[in-house]
Amino acid sequence: xxxxxxxxxxxxxxxxxxxxxxxxxxxxxxxxxxxxxxxxxxxxxxxxxxxxxxxxxxxxxxxxxxxxxxxxxxxxxxxxxxxxxxxxxxxxxxxxxxxxxxxxxxxxxxxxxxxxxxxxxxxxxxxxxxxxxxxxxxxxxxxxxxxxxxxxxxxxxxxxxxxxxxxxxxxxxxxxxxxxxxxxxxxxxxxxxxxxxxxxxxxxxxxxxxxxxxxxxxxxxxxxxxxxxxxxxxxxxxxxxxxxxxxxxxxxxxxxxxxxxxxxxxxxxxxxxxxxxxxxxxxxxxxxxxxxxxxxxxxxxxxxxxxxxxxxxxxxxxxxxxxxxxxxxxxxxxxxxxxxxxxxxxxxxxxxxxxxxxxxxxxx
Numbered sequence: 231x232x233x234x235x236x237x238x239x240x241x242x243x244x245x246x247x248x249x250x251x252x253x254x255x256x257x258x259x260x261x262x263x264x265x266x267x268x269x270x271x272x273x274x275x276x277x278x279x280x281x282x283x284x285x286x287x288x289x290x291x292x293x294x295x296x297x298x299x300x301x302x303x304x305x306x307x308x309x310x311x312x313x314x315x316x317x318x319x320x321x322x323x324x325x326x327x328x329x330x331x332x333x334x335x336x337x338x339x340x341x342x343x344x345x346x347x348x349x350x351x352x353x354x355x356x357x358x359x360x361x362x363x364x365x366x367x368x369x370x371x372x373x374x375x376x377x378x379x380x381x382x383x384x385x386x387x388x389x390x391x392x393x394x395x396x397x398x399x400x401x402x403x404x405x406x407x408x409x410x411x412x413x414x415x416x417x418x419x420x421x422x423x424x425x426x427x428x429x430x431x432x433x434x435x436x437x438x439x440x441x442x443x444x445x446x447x448x449x450x451x452x453x454x455x456x457x458x459x460x461x462x463x464x465x466x467x468x469x470x471x472x473x474x475x476x477x478x479x480x481x482x483x484x485x486x487x488x489x490x491x492x493x494x495x496x497x498x499x500x501x502x503x504x505x506x507x508x509x510x511x512x513x514x515x516x517x518x519x520x521x522x523x524x525x526x527x528x529x530x531x532x533x534x535x536x537x538x539x540x541x542x543x544x545x546x547x548x549x550x551x552x553x554x555x556x557x558x559x560x561x562x563x564x565x566x567x568x569x570x571x572x573x574x575x576x577x578x579x580x581x582x583x584x585x586x587x588x589x590x591x592x593x594x
Contacts, residue, residue, distance in 0.1 A: 288339040299319040304424055310421070313349070315531035452593040454534055456531065459514055477510045492535075548585055
């Protein structure tokens with residue numbers, strides 16, 4: 231059974247969710263989502279310098295989550311910015327064995343390195359973009375002075391469920407500085423949640439796994455976690471992703487190459503072009519791609535890597551010429567046809583490995 235309050239009933243019928251005022255606008259017809267997600271709030275911790283490659287769970291939290299890991303996927307969530315990031319459970323134990331504490335006792339904390347704090351929206355204040363529902367809840371929990379400061383500096387984004395920081399606000403102004411201090415010191419802006427979702431079991435066939443392992447050795451791979459943002463209008467029609475040129479260099483891809491984008495269990499391949507206005511930690515994804523990946527909106531974190539099959543196909547002409555040349559050379563030395571074919575087949579992978587040396591160097 232679900233007990234609906236009067237407020238939720240008004241929501242279901244498309245009426246005001248929160249009574250609005252001139253300073254605090256209400257939400258007209260805000261949707262009510264009934265699903266299987268389960269969430270809890272946790273404190274953030276800062277891991278040691280030798281453990282900054284991913285997000286970890288403190289040992290106490292890891293032990294609490296372990297019984298659910300067989301049936302659930304875990305997602306780190308910042309409700310203010312509406313940012314989600316998939317957290318693989320395997321290898322996520324921080325192994326502090328109780329040394330992560332709060333008030334002198336072992337604590338349940340999510341250990342988030344600085345890079346991931348930037349992606350999730352917990353590193354720099356004031357926050358540039360706030361989800362509309364979270365913005366309204368913030369105003370409800372603030373003092374009148376704090377509420378006035380927020381309403382002066384944030385404005386709704388047309389046709390989107392966000393409030394953006396006023397772009398004309400001078401970072402050197404007193405108003406901007408007061409807002410930064412408020413958000414840095416207020417616990418309302420440091421909430422971390424863990425979403426649980428029923429696990430989707432995707433079994434990859436063994437030949438596909440072996441093929442990917444072979445490509446990793448032959449071509450090399452590189453992956454980075456990046457924050458999704460809007461892309462250019464024409465990219466939605468052409469299904470093109472955008473990356474900062476520096477990030478493209480780190481990934482080892484050029485313009486019109488293909489990249490693999492993973493979001494939880496979902497993945498797809500897109501062509502990529504550069505965009506110098508993006509930060510190195512961002513990726514612009516077209517709307518059709520976000521829909522296929524199962525994203526509710528922008529601001530989520532995805533894992534991006536080079537498409538190794540695409541790179542292999544780029545060198546197909548060189549590979550064909552190399553293998554053909556080898557076959558002709560061997561046939562001159564070994565007149566027996568079958569012996570020549572066998573020797574050429576054994577030599578071909580070695581020769582292709584040397585042909586792809588330049589691609590491996592890009593990601594080393």
